[in-house]
Amino acid sequence: MQLHVIDSGKDDRGEGVSHDTPPLVILHGLFGSADNWRSHIKQWQRSRRVLALDLRNHGRSGHQAGMQYEALAEDVMETLTPLNLGRFDLLGHSMGGKVAMTVARQHGEQLSHLIVADISPVSYGHGHDEIFAAMRAVERAEPGSRKAADDIMQEAIEIAATRQFLATNLVRDDDGIMRWRVGLDEISDGYPSIIAPPGGEGAFTGKALLLRGETSPYVRPSHREAIEAMMPNVRLETIEGAGHWLHAEQPKAFRDAVNRFLEET
Incomplete structure (x- = not known):
């Protein structure tokens, strides 16, 4: 592609x-x-x-x-x-x-x-379980702001720099909801190949x-x-x-x- x-x-x-x-x-x-x-x-x-x-x-x-x-x-x-x-x-x-x-x-x-x-x-x-958990939690919650997304991720990820890095993948859709621009399903399914x-x-x-x-x-x-x-x-x-x-x-x-x-x- x-x-x-x-x-x-x-x-x-x-x-x-x-x-x-x-x-x-x-x-x-x-x-x-x-x-x-x-x-x-x-x-x-x-x-x-x-x-x-x-x-x-x-x-x-x-x-x-x-x-x-x-x-x-x-x-x-x-x-x-x-x-x-x-x-x-x-x-x-x-x-x-x-x-x-x-x-x-x-x-x-x-x-x-x-x-x-x-x-x-x-x-x-496997070394990204906490990251996947945090991103899935944001996906389910459909937050309306980066601050709300960060609060959700904080439950799984303590390090602020990691949360900030992941947040670079958040984009706001037409309904004002922050969503991941990465193909989270494809990455999760392909994780055995990644490692x-x-x-x-x-x-x-x-x-x-x-x-x-x-x-x-x-x-x-x-x-x-x-x-x-x-x-x-x-x-x-x-x-x-x-x-x-x-x-x-x-x-x-x-x-x-x-x-x-x-x-x-």
Whole structure:
């Protein structure tokens, strides 16, 4: 399926603007969207074309059953291919990192660099039960304001930053009710695929960077063998003072690490 794209390389007439450096394509994580990356896009677009995609069932993209990584990677390539980007750099966070690894396995010849933010190419246990419970509670209550939605979510989610992140997915319908723009049913049904390893086979032999948050449990020493098998030319760096949402918690350090990698390699 065609995905919604925020594209810094388009002017007011919608015509592509070229840069000497490869374009940078960004893939968000679970319950995220391209909008979450606007501050980074603003910085990176000074030197290159930047494209941030809404994956299926997220943001402004359509809803469709199936959250297998092969399907999500196919969506990405179906969206990018008509744009004739040439070789591009690909950055993915969390679930988007697994999509990026799948794209790298299946279309590695089109990537200049692969950047994975705080995820390993392994299976994970169920870790979003509280989030699903909170979102379903909001869905049932049909609140009329963000404050009312936050009060409902607070019963299941104590951390305010998590509630605020989820609230970026709330939109007001014609009846004044706050509803989720994500495909909650499709994501819930596809959750076993989301916590599975990336799709495809073999390794991406190009230059790769894996950034982990210092306090995040998502990239562990026990994952090292799987990481190096998937990305034999990987550089592993830690962003101090950050957890899983490292790009939001330490935005400058995250961006600096990405820039160093792209400039040095």
